[in-house]
Amino acid sequence: MSGNDFFALTPLILLAGSSVLIMLLIAIKLSHRVIQLSSLLLFIVAFSSLIYIQKLLPYHIEPLLVIDGFSVFIMGLIIFSSLVVNILSYIYFEEKEESPKEYYVLLFLCTLGACVLAVSKHFVSLFLGLEILTVGLYALIAYLRVRHHNIEAGIKYLVLAAFSSAFLLFGMALIYLETGSMQFSMIAHSLTSLQSLSPLFLTGLGMMLVGVGFKLAVVPFHMWTADVYEGAPAPVTAFIATASKGGVFAVLFRFFIMIDGFRFKVVMLILICIAIASMIIGNLLAVQQKNVKRILAYSSIAHLGYLLVAFIPGSMMSIKALSFYLMAYFITTLTAFGIVTVLSNKETDAENIESYKALFWERPVLACIFSSALLSLAGIPLTVGFVGKFYILAAGLQSGFWITALILVISSVIGLYYYLRIITTMFAGQKSILPEEERANPVFYMVSIIALSVLSLLIIWFGVYPSGVMGSMEYFKLK
């Protein structure tokens, strides 16, 4: 490994090192606040290192990793969302019974795993990244270990994730058996020499899809989503919804681009079916759901379906649309779960829709932020979600995928209903006379709110003026 290799890997090394550093800080018994702040600092450092390494791009570390514009972009999104999760975590965990400190170590590790996914171009690195992410998540989900829901979510996720990992691995093994390589580019190379695809390869691809589909929580591998989202602590849910899915999606996309999987009609047909099913079933499941975390879980299923709509054409436009939509989805989802986090109290998360009643009249700022996030999820103009959805539709229609686009439209109408339901709840009722409860830590509470406000401003800013961010995204395109 050359010096440049290390240089290119700075963000990953920083993340890995940070986890060790935080562990050391915990060892010398620093307070939660110090640890939180230092991890925040370390996230910022990791994030800025992304800017720093850009002059190297694209950089290949054979045979495992590739650091190009796309992976930097995805890593940026992942680290950014971890950063936001980190900010939100303080007030959430400060008042909980568990010692919150190790949480940050795990957060770094999970971020590292997601980032590794984003840069991998090899089954081994894919597997490693995925498992670093997943194993970390097991612990994060069940972090509040004395709570029934956390434990239940943890064990469900663990069994299912391991189960799907087995599928993924078996699929990889089959592909490896067929092509003799675990490197994406080599697989692609050996595929070009093949006349027709062997059933073994197809089976392998299918099993990989099962594994990846589980991580992405698309139909029919979606059933864990709601339970895990509900059971996990709110900031962790935010992380699952964003960083973990982003990393997996990035690697899936890279894999398909590199082996040019879009040629395989059958695979595409399966993906189309998955996309359609995800959009419809995801949205339908949320229609009368009362639990906000579950609603967001189901909506994330639908949104992954939307992403697949842009994914399926595999065109240049797809890449842009996916990047943009991922960004939109990250910002919006973080904001939404941020609100859930901020509104949670010591005993329970703010997951019952009733607890949002009259929010607009009691805490207008939070309600506005939440509304902007929900409207963005619903894809209403003036929000980034609309531009993202437009982008996806454009990508789909450019290549003539009318069916998926149509289903997207119809299902998002169903989606509209439950987003509106939350908004309506927030506007319903009267201001209660109860005094606002005392916050354990007003400073961090304010910081969280400011962070969320910034996010919601981003939602609107990118929604009104997307060309700026679109222009800069040109830079991060996949080669």
Place this chain on the structure above:
Amino acid sequence: MILIYVIGILMGGGLLSLLLGQWNKNLPRWIALCTVLVGFIAFVFFWINQYHTINLRLTNTWMIDYRHDWIPSFGISFHLAIDGLSLLLLVLTFFLGILAVLCSWNDVKERVGFYYFNLLWILAGISGVFMAVDLFLFYFFWEVMLIPMYFLIGIWGSENRVYAAYKFFIFTQASGLLMLLAIIGLYFIHGRNTGVYTFNYFELLGTAIPPHIAFWLMLGFMIAFVVKLPIVPFHTWLPDAHSEAPTAGSLILAGLLLKTGAYGILRFVLPLFPEAAHDLAPWAMLFGVIGIIYGAILSYSQTDLKRLIAYTSVSHMGFVILGIFAFNELALQGVVMQLVTHAISTGALFIMAGMLKERLHTRNINHMGGLWTQMPQMGAIGMLFAMASLGLPGLGNFIAEFLILLGAFKANVLLTIMATIGLVFSAIYSLRIVQKVFLGPSERSDYISDFSFREIVVMAALTLSIVWLGLYPQPVINTVKLMVNKLAHIFPPENKNVQQENYQEIPLSTHKYLVKK
């Protein structure tokens, strides 16, 4: 620049009243009033200034054309332009905007700042719709007006407001998204044909589209517009939304929101897909006629006053679709007139329904009756607008309906006759309103006040407008003349035997609807 300023003023005024509403409950309504007044005066002055040149314009129907890049990578620009039709509808928007502010003056007591914020943003969205000549921007504004309207119905509406708000939002959003699909489809077809990827309306005009695709794309546009308009069987959101919305909400819904549908058809469907629209015409006219009669019959059976008026809108909007798809100058002029006069007459009826609700705390007409004794002024005005609604000559609606029917007669005799029969039904329901509300024995002994000064101002403005339009509609006709003429000429004349005009026909393939900037 006036265009962008106006939208800016509306949005700014909305934000201002939202913010200042926290401190002072009176301030927002004054801010809102000033905002819409400024817009109204600006456009009226502009209209007067332009009026004498409107007739001189020969080719370029566009009076203002403002363009600024927005999302260049998609060929999306912030492109606003107005021609006579837009100008007219903008004046109408601000006129009704003033009335909407005035009639919610004392009506709204809670969350005042947020109320006027929503009101002004609806107006901003509607103005944007009337100005946008970039399809993406058009869709953008199309959706922008929905959210504040949703809040307006959902927060300040009456008992069943949440249901009505959902229904309104989901209907319009669903149909709007289909239009978005069609817009994007058109964008790519044009891009493939010419290599220029743009959402610019002027460039998209005359795109050569394979007929079967054109039909589907047109349907995508149409569905959005006919849901808004609305046409039977897409109308069921309307009675709920209208009856549950607060007075100003009903006024804007009936007066402006419905008009955006008709505007969309006139502006986009006909020029972009002339052949497809031509193929659709008999069906569209049929649905128009069904709407006229179906709406009227439903209206007759309602007992909720606002619901009743809402169904009359369905009936009246049937005339609009009938006229649009008659494709001739008379009918199209009638359509424009109908847009304006229906806004005024139905708006007035809704305002009055609001006033009655305020005084009687009911919308059920079976609990009214004999109100003339206590409220002769309101009775007289109510009578006047009921008459307008049934198309009494001398009032604006008559001109509109007569022109539409006259024009449609050329296109399709049978359907026009059926539509004319709708006039009998309109008499039946209109007189029923008057009878049930104002006439008959009075059941109330408590004191009910007649118009207040503010209400007199509102109703006087409406009355004067409807009478003016009934007796001298020429300014409206002249303003949209050029636009209507060009629209009428896109279509080959249907029936050569009856054809008396000696217009120069412009061949479809070479028609250049507009002059590019």
Place this chain on the structure above:
Amino acid sequence: MKSSIEIVMLLAGLLFVLGIAGVIIRKNIIFMLLSVEVMLNASGLAFVAAGSRWAQPDGQVMFIFILAMAAAEVSIGLALILQIYHQHKSLDIDKLKEMKG
């Protein structure tokens, strides 16, 4: 040689299916974890077989990674199972149905 790989792959597939069956049939969480381990190991076996087909060490490397990962997983899994037993006094997975809908 080819046939031996096929046989090994067949074995791996069989193990994999057995694992699946175990996960589905078993109600005890520990046994479920065990079955998952079987599936993972079946994948590992498949990797070893594939590696031997191409005479590469990659398959074996992958197997070691899988082992490590499985170990980590089991450790967390057992910790969770302890907690479950602590809370529910049972290892029956069907008792963990608090979240649904």
Place this chain on the structure above:
Amino acid sequence: MNNLLWLIPVLPFAGFLILALAGKHLSRVWVALIGAGSVSLSAIIVPIIGIGFLSHPPATGNYSQTLWTWMQVGDFNPKITLFLDALSLVFVFVITFIGALIHIYSAGFMASDKDYSRFFACMNLFVFSMLLLVLADNLLLLYLGWEGVGLCSYLLIGFWYENPVNGYAARKAFIITRIGDTAMAIGLFVIFYQFGTLAIPDILTKAPVLWHQGASIATITALLLLAGGVGKSAQLPLQTWLPDAMAGPSPVSALIHAATMVTAGVYLISRMHIIFQLSPIAQMIVAVIGAATLFIAGFSALTQYDIKRVLAYSTISQIGYMFLALGVGAWAAAIFHFMIHAFFKALLFLAAGAVIEALHHEHNIFKMGGLKNKLPVIFWTFLIGSASLAALPLISAGFYSKDQILWYAWAAEGGNPLLWFIGLLGAFITAVYTTRMMILVFWGEAKTEIGHRPGKLMTVPLIVLAFFSLFAGFIELPHNFGHFRLFSDLLQQVLPETILKAGMNTELQFQILALLSTLGGIYLAYVFYYKQPQRIEKLKQSRFVMNLYLFWFSGWGFDKLYNTLIVKPIVFMANVNKNDVVDKLYQGVTFITIRLYQSLSFTQSGSLRWYIMGLVIGAIIILSMQIML
């Protein structure tokens, strides 16, 4: 004089505006002054213009004054133009003159009403609309007046709005006439596309050029216009609204439902006479409708007990005569009868109003009686009016006008003996019911005490009208009886001369027959109602006669027919569909969505093993798709 034309309609309109805007602030005197004064001023201006028109006939044969262009859309450019020729002059004269008298009468009649100013406002608006109707230069403006009078009729029938019955009658009137108006509107469309214009003079000059005699398009157009006229003039089959319209105050019945508005159909047909002439079939239909109506309405009038309903049916019947005349081509005769009828019927209604008011709002003629001596002015004027209605020979104006029609019904080109016979029978019945009414109201013993006696404001108009009812007939005398043709000479400028069939010159025997039928009718009524009233009782015992009586009384069952055939089904449908069946569709979609949610939500059972099953099934599906496809 030409430029004063606009004043005629504008004065009443100004009166309307003042009363409508400031009515509640004005004293009753001012209200009456403005209301009656504005119309009276018009009535004064009309003769001034009329004399100018007659003494210096304009070269074009008409005065025309364009106020402004109403609208201009392509070729469609109706103008707000007033147009006065001999025909409209007659109408304008009748409207303003009788209108002014009725306004003056109303000032007394309505004196105690709380909505004094509203009444005059509506009356003024009516006069304005009616003037616009007859002065309109184009059919669209005519249509404006046409609908305007309909509105005023509606407002005034339902003037006493507290009683829902009045409101019902008002709506019935409006909606039924609206049916005719709708057909007329379609007629306007046809005319516009045929001639490219709606201006009446242009249409009349172009029609004979573009259409040949008997063209089917002419028939269609004529019939559509006729439908409008039938509605407004309460002719078969749209006659049912007029008897109910009597719910309005008596001056309203006099002005709107006797003298002016209901004759708008006559005006329209004579105005568009060229189109009717081009279609003999249509003209025949006009005559048949007229004959049938006069016949049916006459029998109904015979059975009514409400004095105003008697008069209403008689109005329908008399307008039937006018239609008959129009149908047989006796244009001038129709207009002549219109004018005479306006005088005597207005008189009768006003006098009836005075009677009703004097008898504490008693409408039933069987509860009246013996008023001959108690209300002498009313008695004499009513008698003159009745004589005119019954066409009492020689001395009454009604004789001259009706006799002319009867003669033409046989002798004119479009006439035939059957029409004549029906007309004659009608004249007979007219005499019967008129005499019956006279006898029941004024002779016999008094059954109700007299309350309020009419004042000068009410009696003077009666006397003036009585004068005209007697003597107006002398401006047009039969040719075997002086052959004085002032009226038809005047109308000759506009309307074609009545063409007689060959070899018809024995008018005298027809006159004698008419005379006999009138006298016979009077005698019959005299016998049955005065001399031997017991005969009626005897007749009533017969089941057949009783049924016939009820049948006639209900206006030949038309109301019932329309109710069961049209009104009830529509109302039933509307009420059944109150909640909008289309909405069920969307409710169905919602229902399906919710059911889908419920069943999908069921799959989220929370059971890990179930989830694993799902995962496995998903995997199987994907793998089998991979392999199969």
